[in-house]
Amino acid sequence: MNQNSLIALAIVSLLAGASGLGLGAYTMMQYQNGGADGEDGEDGDEGVRGEKGEEGLPGSSDNISVSILNPDPGETISGEVLISAKVFDSDLYTPFIYLNGTERAISIFWTWNTILQNDGWWNITILVYDSATSICCRDEVIVYVLNENINNEYYCSTQSEIEQALININTGYGTIIITQDITLTSQIDINHAGNYVIKGSSPITLERSANDEIFSITNVQSLTIKDISIQVSGIISWETPIIFVDELQNNPIYIQNVKIAANDRGKGIYIVSENVRVENCIIRDVNTGIHLYNEGDYCHITENSIYDLDSTTGPIRGIYLQFSSYNTITGNIINDIVSTSTTGSEIVKGISLSSSSYNSITGNSISDIHNLGTGWATGISLESNHYSNTVSGNSIYDITSKSNNAIGIRLDRAYYSSINDNSINTINSTGGDAYGLYLMDCTYNSLSGNSIYYVRAYTSDAYGIYIYEYHSNSINSNSISSISSHSGNAHGLYIYIYPTLIP
Incomplete structure (x- = not known):
């Protein structure tokens, strides 16, 4: 059946x-x-x-x-x-x-x-x-x-109250709201492994007169610092950071709408860890606006304004990446950077990369970069053995050196990088060479769609695009015009091939 x-x-x-x-x-x-x-x-x-x-x-x-x-x-x-x-x-x-x-x-x-x-x-x-x-x-x-710590709010009007709030939050969650201007007597250490938001209740200023940091960030689960002004005097060294980020576990840190000003010394924000986002900040009167160093990877530096960097000693840089990779630098405005140093060949650079690879430098505006001392002036500089960087859609205007070279975009020992669709306008040197695009010992790079206009030297040579020891670089669809020299030679495209590289 x-x-x-x-x-x-x-x-x-x-x-x-x-x-x-x-x-x-x-x-x-x-x-x-x-x-x-x-x-x-x-x-x-x-x-x-x-x-x-x-x-x-x-x-x-x-x-x-x-x-x-x-x-x-x-x-x-x-x-x-x-x-x-x-x-x-x-x-x-x-x-x-x-x-x-x-x-x-x-x-x-x-x-x-x-x-x-x-x-x-x-x-x-x-x-x-x-x-x-x-x-x-x-x-x-x-x-x-039980999320009672999630919305914990601590209203602080003194440095001791801020430090006690950090202790109370400990490894939990909390928001520290600074209610008035505070004159600090020491740096604020953020190292209790918690989740913190530190912000101003209204426009407030943290002030300090010392050759030291304002915030030292070493151990957090997450941290946001926003809506605060920082005013520092008494900084002696151009190496002294104002906000120092060295989070040991590379946990996320967000610095937003923070204003930083010093006495023409120090570094605005110094980052030695991953996953840091700096956005909509204003930084002025320092030697270096934002410096990413060593493990400063996977960071986003966006929509910041860095200006009025004046110095009589030490190098000056708007944004500086050193041994740092996989970062995004976009939409920043860097202008009015002036050096009057007569010690050696101190440099002035809008954005500088050294031994840093796989970074994206896009949509930034760099202008009024002047070296009135004895050194170089450069809009964007990539140097010291780096790979696969993208420099695209940036505007570079008015780069001037009084006694040395002036350069729009410089590549030194660059490999597999793309330099595309940038606007380079008004590069002047009264005591050295002037270059729109400068490549030294570079291989397998792409240069296309760049506009180079008005490159002028007075006592030496002027170049729209200068390539020394050219090897396997692609150069396409670039616009070069108004290249001139008062006493030297002027070249639209100049390529020097070392004899041993000629087949």
Whole structure:
């Protein structure tokens, strides 16, 4: 006698109690009909239901099980929490994660942002359905959500109150709101491994007179500093940072809408760690606006204004990348940089990269870069063995050197980089050579779509594009015009090939 089999699966979720904490039984029912009516007209045997296991699951559920690994039962949790589980004795299964009876994910690994939930007790249930055996099993834990530190706000009017708030927040979450101008007596150390927001309640200023930092950031889970002005006097060395970032675990740091001014010395923001974002800041009266060094990778320096950098000693740079890679430098305005140093050949550069690769330098405006001393003046400089940088869509205007070379964009030992669609206008030298684009010992680079206009030298030579020891560089569709020299030679495109490189 022929038989037909019918397998029906029903998963029923019942909530118990007004609080919605308990999940009712998830029931799997498996039925098998007896034989169909035979030729002799006899009724088939009645189907037999499988024996029921514990908690409404079939007895055969012993063949598959699930165990929640994190969080622990009764644990107090906050912030983002990883919910994870392990399934045993099954390869073909579908997992469901429920919070207080509501399905939230189809996975055994899911990050729950508890900040978006109410504080209190929560039921986490993971239900697993095995498609091969039509068997269902589950595990659950009850945890307590407590995010009271998430919105902790500390209103501070003194340095000691700021430092105490950092201690109170510790490894939790908190916002420090500075309510008035403060004169600091020492640097503020941020090193308690917490999640902090430090901001001004209105335009406020932190002042200090010392050759030292304002903020030293070494250990945080996350940090935002915003809406603050910093005024520093008494800085002696051009190496002294005002905001120093050396976060040991490379956790995210966001510096937004911060104004920094010094006494023509020091570095505005000095970054020695990854994942730092500096945005919409104004930095002036320092030697270097923003300096990324060594492990300063994967940073975003965007939409900042760096200006009025005047110095009689030391190099001056708007943005400086040194041994730093995979950074984005875009939309910054750098102007009015002047050096009057007569010590050696001190340099003045709008954006400078040294031994730094895979960076994107795009859409920046660099103007009024003047070396009135004895050194060079350069709009954008890439030097000292670097690879695969992109310099595109930048505007460079009015680069002047009184006694040495003036350069729009300089590449020295550059490899596989793209210098495209930049505008270079008004490059002047009264005591040295003037260059729109300058390449020295460079290989496999692309130069295309650049506009070079008005390059003028008075006592030496002027070049639209200058390439020394050319090898396998691509030069296409560049516009070069108004190249002149009062006493020397003028060249639109000049290529010098070392004799050993000539086939």
